[in-house]
Amino acid sequence: MASADFLLLTDLIYNKGWSVKRVTHNFNKETGFRSTLVLANDDQERELESSAEDFVTFAIQIQKTIDAKGEGRMLKVHDTNKYWDDIVKLEDTDGGKTRAAVQAILSGKFTFSFSPLNGIRKILQNKIPTTDPDVRGVKEHFFETFAANRERCTHHVIALIRIETRWDRGYRAD
Numbered sequence: 001m002a003s004a005d006f007l008l009l010t011d012l013i014y015n016k017g018w019s020v021k022r023v024t025h026n027f028n029k030e031t032g033f034r035s036t037l038v039l040a041n042d043d044q045e046r047e048l049e050s051s052a053e054d055f056v057t058f059a060i061q062i063q064k065t066i067d068a069k070g071e072g073r074m075l076k077v078h079d080t081n082k083y084w085d086d087i088v089k090l091e092d093t094d095g096g097k098t099r100a101a102v103q104a105i106l107s108g109k110f111t112f113s114f115s116p117l118n119g120i121r122k123i124l125q126n127k128i129p130t131t132d133p134d135v136r137g138v139k140e141h142f143f144e145t146f147a148a149n150r151e152r153c154t155h156h157v158i159a160l161i162r163i164e165t166r167w168d169r170g171y172r173a174d
Contacts (some may be wrong), residue, residue: 010058010153012039012046020074021045025060037058090142101143113137117144 012018022038034051037059050056063077077083092098104110114137122128122135128133138145 003050003054005048005050006054006058006147009037009050009055012041012048016045017041020062025056025059037062056124060098072124092143097143098147101141101147105144105148110141110144112141112144112148114141116149119145120149 013020018039018041020037021040024036026034026036028034032051033056034049034054036047036049039046039048048055058076061076061078061080062074063078063080064072065075095155101110114134116134116138119132119134119136119138122132123138
C-alpha cells in the first residue's frame with residue numbers, strides 16, 4: 001500500500017502539474033532515510049518531506065537532466081544505474097577519449113556508418129527518435145562524432161560569441 005506522502009507527491013507532479021525543483025536526502029541512525037523535495041508550480045513553491053520508503057525511493061530516482069532545448073530539469077530516471085553508466089561513458093576529464101577518437105578517425109580504423117550531423121539534428125528535436133540509426137550512431141560513437149565535428153562546432157560557437165559581443169556593444173549583427 002502506498003504511503004499518504006507518496007500519493008500526495010505523485011498527485012502534485014502527475015495530476016496537478018507541479019515540477020521538482022530541488023531534492024535533498026538525509027540519513028539518521030534512529031529514523032533512517034528522509035527525503036525532502038521542493039516542488040514548483042508557476043510562482044508557488046511547496047516543500048514535501050518524508051521518510052516513507054516509497055517516497056524516498058521515488059526521490060532517489062530524481063536526477064537533474066537536460067532536455068532537448070538545453071534547459072535543466074529534475075526528472076525521475078527509471079533506470080538510475082543506466083543513467084549513471086551513461087554519464088560515466090561521457091566523462092573525458094583528461095581528453096583521452098577524444099584523442100583516441102581523433103586517432104581512430106585519422107588512421108582509418110573508424111569510419112562513419114551513419115550521418116553524425118543528421119543524428120545530432122534529430123537528437124535536438126523535442127521527441128528524440130531513439131531507434132533511428134543516425135541517433136544510435138551518435139550515442140554509441142559520441143567521441144568520434146565530437147572529434148569529427150569539433151572544429152565545425154568550435155567555429156559556430158566562436159561566431160555566436162562574436163555576434164553577441166557586437167550586439168552587446170551596440171552593433172547590429174547583420
